Amino acid sequence: MNYNWNWHIFLEPNPMGTGTYLDMLLAGLVVTVKVSVLAWIIALVSGTVIGVLRTLPSRTASWIGFCWVEFFRNMPLLVQLFLWFFVLPELLPKSAGLWMKQLPNAPFWTAAVGVGLFMSARVAVQLQAGIGSLPRGQKQASTALGLTTVQTYRYVLLPMAFRIILPPLTSEFLNTIKNSAVAITIGLIELTGQARSMQEFSFQVFEAFTAATVLYLLLNFVVVTAMRFLERYVAIPGYITGK
Amino acid sequence: MIEINHVNKWYGPSFQALKDCTTSVAKGEVVVVCGPSGSGKSTLIKCVNALEPIQGGDIVLDGIKVNDPKTDLPKLRSRVGMVFQHFELFPHLRIIDNLCLAQEKVLGRKHDDAVVTAMKLLDRVGLKDHAKKFPAELSGGQQQRVAIARALAMNPIAMLFDEPTSALDPEMISEVLDVMVDLAREGMTMMVVTHEMGFANKVADRVIFMDRGEIVEDAKKADFFGTPRSDRAQKFLSKILQH
DSSP: OOOOOGGGGSSOOTSSSSBBBHHHHHHHHHHHHHHHHHHHHHHHHHHHHHHHHHHTSSSSHHHHHHHHHHHHHHHOOOHHIIIIIIHHHHHOOHHHHHHHOOOOTTHHHHHHHHHHHHHHHHHHHHHHHHHHHHHHHHHHHHHHOOOOOOHIIIIIIIHHHHHHHHHHHHHHHHHHHHGOOOGGGOOSSSHHHHHHHHHHHHOOOHHHHHHHHHHHHHHHHHHHHHHHHHHHHOOTTTTTTOO | OOEEEEEEEEEETEEEEEEEEEEOOOOOOOEEOOOOOTSSSSHHHHHHHTSSOOSSEEEEEETTEOTTTTTTHHHHTTTTTEOOOOOOTTTTTTTHHHHHHHHHSSSSOOHHHHHHHHHHHHHHHTTTTTTTTOOSSOOOOHHHHHHHHHTTTTOOOOEEETTTTSSSOOHHHHHHHHHHHHHHHHTTTTEEOOOOOHHHHHHHHHHHEEEEEEEEEEHHHHHHHHOSSHHHHHHHHHHHHHH
16 A cells, blocks of 8 residues: 555645644544534423423323424435425525524524434434333322422432433434534544545545544543433442442 | 222223221321232321322312312321331431421521421421431431321421331330320321231221221221121231231
C-alpha cells in the first residue's frame, strides 16, 4: 500500500481558515455533542410519556403508545431523517414548508428531532419493561394510600423503574451519540462530517478517521463513566439491583 | 361502616370470582375472612376500596358508595388503611419517607407535621430507631409493621388486611399479630383476610368463611369455632386446626 502517513496534519491550517485540522474536528465534536444531547433529551421526555401510556389500563392510551413505538422503531433512521428533511416540508402547507426549509441550521434541528424521536421508541419500550418488572402490589399500595395515578407514577413507579433500566439506558445514550453520525446525510457537519471533509482536503483519510474514532471513544467513555456515577448515586442500600 | 350488598365480580367473560356476596362490618368490629386459596377472599377485600372493580351489587363505605362513578376514589381510599401480603413498602424511600409520602401528597400535611405523626407511629410499632433505613434493610416482620404504621399515618376510619402474615417466616408472625391485636383492642374497625385462627379466636367479632367466590358462612366467632353450620367450613377448620 502506497500511503503517505502524516500525523502532523492535525496541526496544519485547514483550507477554510478556521484554524488547524484539529480545530475542524473539534468543531465537529461540539456539533455531535450538541445534537446528541438535544436528541437524548427529546428521546427521554417523549419516551417516558409513551412508555407510561403503554402501561396504563386505558385502551386508547396503550394504542397511542403502540402506534408511536411501531412507527419510529420499524423504519431505518436514515429513511426517517430523509422523511423529516426532504419530504415533510413538501407535504406541509406552503408557508409552513417554506419556514422549515429556511430555518437557520435546519440540518441540526432536523437531526436532533429525528434521532430523538427514533430513540424515543427504544426508551419507551425499556421504560415499559421497567415498570412492568415492578411488583403489581406497588401500584395497588400507592393507590390504596389515596395517591392519584399521576402521583403513583411520579413518586412510586417511575423512580424505581428508571433505577432498574439505568444500565440499558446508558447503552441507548451511547446509541444516540453514534446515530447522530447519520445526520451527515442531510448535511450536518458533525464529527463524521468534519472527518470526511478533512479527508477530502488533505487526502489523509486514515489520520482523519483515526482521530474521529478516538474522539467518539473518548466521548462515549465520558458518558459511560458519568452514568456509572449516576448509578452509584441513586443505588438503594440493601436493594438487590442497587449494588 | 362497610356494607357489601350482593356483590358480583367476574375476571374475563367466564370466571366469576365473587358470587352474590353480602356482609357488613360495623364500626369497631373486627371481621376475619378465611377460606381456601382461590376462594375470593383477597378479591373481596380489594373490592372494598375499589382496587378491583365490581360488576354487580353495591359496596358502601362510611355512607359513600364505592362503585359510584362520581365518588372521589383517591379521597375515599385515603380514609381506609390497607396492608398487603408482600408489605409493598416503596423501596427507594427511607422508612420515614414511606410514612410521610401520602400524608403530604394526599392529605396535604406539612412535612414537619407528617414526620411527627410518622415517628409516633413508628414508636408504636417498635421501629423508631429504623426511621432512616431503607425497606430492604429490614426483616419481613419489621417491614410489615412499617406497612401497618404507614396505613395508620393516614388516620384511617377502617383497616383492611390482605393476608398480612402469609409471606412471613414463622418467627416473625407474632410481632405483626401483636400489633394487630393491639389495634383491634383499641377499637379499630378491621377486615382481615388471614389463616391465623389464633388471631381470629383472640380478637375477631365475626368470622366469614368463603369458598369458590361465595360467602358460605358468616357467623359470630363463638358459633364459627363451636359448630360451623356448613360442611365445607367444618372440613376447612379440621384441616387447618389439625396440627
